Amino acid sequence: xRHVISIVVEDxxxxxxxxxxxxxxxxxxxxxxxxxxxxxxxIHRLTLVTEGDDxxxxxxxxxxxxxVYVIEVTHLDxxxxxxxxxxxxxxxxxxxxxxxxxxxxxxxGGIVIxxxxxxxxxxxxxxxxxxxxxxxTFREFKIIEMARTGEAAIHx
Amino acid sequence: xKKTGTQLILDALKAEGVKRVFGYPGGCVIPLFDExxxxxxxxxxxxxxxxxxxxxxxxxxxxxxxxxVVVATSGPGATNVITGIATAAxxxxxxxxxxxxxxxxxxGTNAFQEVNTIGISRPVTKHNYLVRKIxxxxxxxxxxxxxxxxxxxxxxxxxxxxxxxxxxTSEVLDTETIRHGYKPVSKIREKDIKQAWxxxxxxxxxxxxAGGGVVLANSSKELIQFxxxxxxxxxxxxxxxxxxxxxxxxxxxxxxxxxHYVANTAMARTDLVITLGARFDDRVTGKVExxxxxxxxxxxxxxxxxxxxxxxxHLGIVGSVRDALNKFNKIAKRLDIAPWQQELExxxxxxxxxxxxxxxxxxxxxxxxxxxxxxxxxxxxxxxVVTDVGQHQxxxxxxxxxxxxxxxxxxxxxxxxxxxxPAAIGASFHRPRKPVIAFSGDGGFQMxxxxxxxxxxxxxxxxxxxxxxxxxxxxxxxxxxFWKKRNSSTIFENNPDFVKVAEAYGIEAYRCGxxxxxxDLVDKALKSKKPILLEFVIDPDAYVYPMxxxxxxxxxxxxxxxx
Ligand SMILES: Cc1ncc(C[n+]2csc(CCOP(=O)(O)OP(=O)(O)O)c2C)c(N)n1
Numbered sequence: 001x002r003h004v005i006s007i008v009v010e011d012x013x014x015x016x017x018x019x020x021x022x023x024x025x026x027x028x029x030x031x032x033x034x035x036x037x038x039x040x041x042x043i044h045r046l047t048l049v050t051e052g053d054d055x056x057x058x059x060x061x062x063x064x065x066x067x068v069y070v071i072e073v074t075h076l077d078x079x080x081x082x083x084x085x086x087x088x089x090x091x092x093x094x095x096x097x098x099x100x101x102x103x104x105x106x107x108x109g110g111i112v113i114x115x116x117x118x119x120x121x122x123x124x125x126x127x128x129x130x131x132x133x134x135x136x137t138f139r140e141f142k143i144i145e146m147a148r149t150g151e152a153a154i155h156x
Numbered sequence: 157x158k159k160t161g162t163q164l165i166l167d168a169l170k171a172e173g174v175k176r177v178f179g180y181p182g183g184c185v186i187p188l189f190d191e192x193x194x195x196x197x198x199x200x201x202x203x204x205x206x207x208x209x210x211x212x213x214x215x216x217x218x219x220x221x222x223x224x225v226v227v228a229t230s231g232p233g234a235t236n237v238i239t240g241i242a243t244a245a246x247x248x249x250x251x252x253x254x255x256x257x258x259x260x261x262x263x264g265t266n267a268f269q270e271v272n273t274i275g276i277s278r279p280v281t282k283h284n285y286l287v288r289k290i291x292x293x294x295x296x297x298x299x300x301x302x303x304x305x306x307x308x309x310x311x312x313x314x315x316x317x318x319x320x321x322x323x324x325t326s327e328v329l330d331t332e333t334i335r336h337g338y339k340p341v342s343k344i345r346e347k348d349i350k351q352a353w354x355x356x357x358x359x360x361x362x363x364x365x366a367g368g369g370v371v372l373a374n375s376s377k378e379l380i381q382f383x384x385x386x387x388x389x390x391x392x393x394x395x396x397x398x399x400x401x402x403x404x405x406x407x408x409x410x411x412x413x414x415x416h417y418v419a420n421t422a423m424a425r426t427d428l429v430i431t432l433g434a435r436f437d438d439r440v441t442g443k444v445e446x447x448x449x450x451x452x453x454x455x456x457x458x459x460x461x462x463x464x465x466x467x468x469x470h471l472g473i474v475g476s477v478r479d480a481l482n483k484f485n486k487i488a489k490r491l492d493i494a495p496w497q498q499e500l501e502x503x504x505x506x507x508x509x510x511x512x513x514x515x516x517x518x519x520x521x522x523x524x525x526x527x528x529x530x531x532x533x534x535x536x537x538x539x540x541v542v543t544d545v546g547q548h549q550x551x552x553x554x555x556x557x558x559x560x561x562x563x564x565x566x567x568x569x570x571x572x573x574x575x576x577x578p579a580a581i582g583a584s585f586h587r588p589r590k591p592v593i594a595f596s597g598d599g600g601f602q603m604x605x606x607x608x609x610x611x612x613x614x615x616x617x618x619x620x621x622x623x624x625x626x627x628x629x630x631x632x633x634x635x636x637x638f639w640k641k642r643n644s645s646t647i648f649e650n651n652p653d654f655v656k657v658a659e660a661y662g663i664e665a666y667r668c669g670x671x672x673x674x675x676d677l678v679d680k681a682l683k684s685k686k687p688i689l690l691e692f693v694i695d696p697d698a699y700v701y702p703m704x705x706x707x708x709x710x711x712x713x714x715x716x717x718x719x
Binding site (some may be wrong): 008009010013014017018021025058059062065066067068069070071072079131 | 218274275278281284286303308335336337338459460461463464465547692
């Protein structure tokens with residue numbers, strides 16, 4: 001099952017390493033990590049997305065709570081949280097497909113950031129599942145480069 | 157007045173009441189060791205290997221209940237302490253480790269004797285710090301002791317670059333410790349205690365499963381009171397031994413792979429287990445699927461991550477075992493469980509430990525069980541007993557009758573060979589008014605044998621016992637039982653002469669291979685006010701019984717009795 005975990009943590013060196021190690025040392029992959037300042041200065045909020053056995057994830061969450069720098073851990077319920085992710089993508093275009101690509105970008109609510117005769121760079125915002133769909137669609141063209149921030153999530 | 161980093165370190169250690177550190181010098185801690193010369197109130201116990209420094213601090217903490225300090229240099233010094241740190245971590249032993257680090261300007265360049273100590277130690281420490289600013293030293297040391305000793309105890313490492321040690325400060329020092337997220341102890345809710353008591357009252361075969369947490373929480377008295385009031389029998393883990401006297405009518409002995417038959421039977425038969433400061437280690441559970449399959453579980457632990465980790469608890473109570481027992485003791489009443497007590501008594505009578513004073517003894521081959529039993533009787537179960545890892549460790553656990561908590565020092569979680577001698581050194585420095593007896597096998601003894609020099613230097617009155625079977629007994633036992641007796645790499649054909657080894661270090665030593673000389677030698681050793689080593693040449697094919705084969709349950713127990 002997919003798990004979204006939100007962690008409030010002191011902005012201290014070593015904090016992120018301890019968090020990540022709890023997953024990696026058990027063979028879990030982190031699908032995404034999104035980290036940045038939280039409501040209070042010096043405090044960060046991390047959103048982790050991982051895939052795994054419910055029982056083991058529950059145990060990891062308890063272990064996360066044991067990390068000295070960790071202030072709060074929440075196992076986010078998708079129905080009770082808001083999450084968004086940013087994706088940047090650069091596509092190879094030519095005059096023939098240019099119109100079609102721009103239309104698709106617009107259809108996804110994306111915004112073009114840079115346009116050249118043979119490439120277009122744009123951003124799309126949305127839930128991770130939506131961005132998976134966007135990626136799927138644009139695989140029909142040539143994706144030169146893309147990057148995703150990972151989901152950031154807060155309570156509703 | 158301007159102070160150096162090393163002065164600040166010493167000030168902070170003194171503020172924590174530290175009287176002694178266990179350490180080994182090297183390039184990146186020369187300034188710190190130099191500073192020790194200016195502070196006679198703190199004794200530096202210089203060992204002969206950094207691993208031993210960590211085990212010594214560990215041994216000191218196990219008897220005293222307080223974190224002890226380890227000092228090691230960067231690079232190889234730091235890597236050498238890792239085994240000792242991991243040993244402490246797995247048994248929840250408080251410890252503060254100070255390592256030197258290369259100067260900040262070269263960190264990350266593969267400088268001479270540089271390793272990423274913070275990275276290497278992270279998984280085996282409760283917390284660790286790289287000190288980058290001198291003014292943080294007082295806060296970090298204060299925090300380190302607090303974190304190491306509170307909640308579920310554990311080791312905390314502080315890595316201090318050599319330039320931070322030698323720099324001067326006149327700035328305002330950082331002493332304020334605020335860790336928003338660190339909540340070491342939760343208060344136990346009365347509601348949970350009431351619910352637990354309701355479950356206990358309705359059980360017909362209740363059992364207390366007591367672990368190292370009972371010892372760490374100094375709650376042995378409270379445990380005994382609870383057991384005696386209710387009449388609930390107590391089975392302990394290896395690390396829980398001593399929290400109830402071995403000869404107490406309610407004590408069932410040790411659980412697990414080599415545990416007492418009656419303790420493991422009780423675990424298989426109980427309908428409600430009250431788990432206190434134990435963590436369902438696989439050496440206790442055996443096959444998890446059948447373990448406690450019919451039983452309800454109440455699990456009390458200070459560390460919420462332990463509860464329901466292996467087995468789902470029907471009621472998990474987060475908090476100190478001591479707090480829980482105190483609350484239980486306020487409402488506990490005698491339970492009507494006589495049939496259960498009688499059932500266990502009968503099991504006990506029908507399945508006692510094998511008594512080796514019989515046939516083999518008649519042949520005069522020295523059985524380890526007999527040796528341990530003799531030490532147990534002669535010390536009335538009231539010594540500080542330290543073990544290494546292997547068969548002898550289990551013989552001690554089974555045949556030494558511990559009367560007090562904090563009297564068995566053994567590496568339960570990590571199972572670290574080489575633990576015994578240095579841990580005994582640490583224990584001996586705490587100056588218990590009891591003999592310190594260090595039981596090793598011939599394998600483990602050679603893993604920190606150099607510490608005989610430390611024993612001699614400080615003239616520590618440790619009774620060092622080497623149970624020499626000329627093989628790696630525990631591994632050989634597995635090979636003999638489960639690997640068709642193919643003794644790959646487990647036979648020691650050329651052990652040194654242990655008596656001569658001890659004598660070379662200036663330690664009095666005796667060898668004994670028969671039961672006639674045994675009692676006198678044991679008396680002599682226990683009366684000795686200085687270090688003494690006894691080598692016992694024992695039966696090379698003595699096996700530890702009972703044994704539940706790995707990942708099996710009580711139905712497949714091997715009871716032994718080949719005497
Ligand atoms: C550092 C380390 N290496 C290897 C082992 C694996 N091991 C467990 S018990 C054992 C045999 C110990 O032999 P010895 O010290 O002679 O004690 P005995 O079992 O014979 O009493 C070994 C090798 C270990 N526990 N620790």
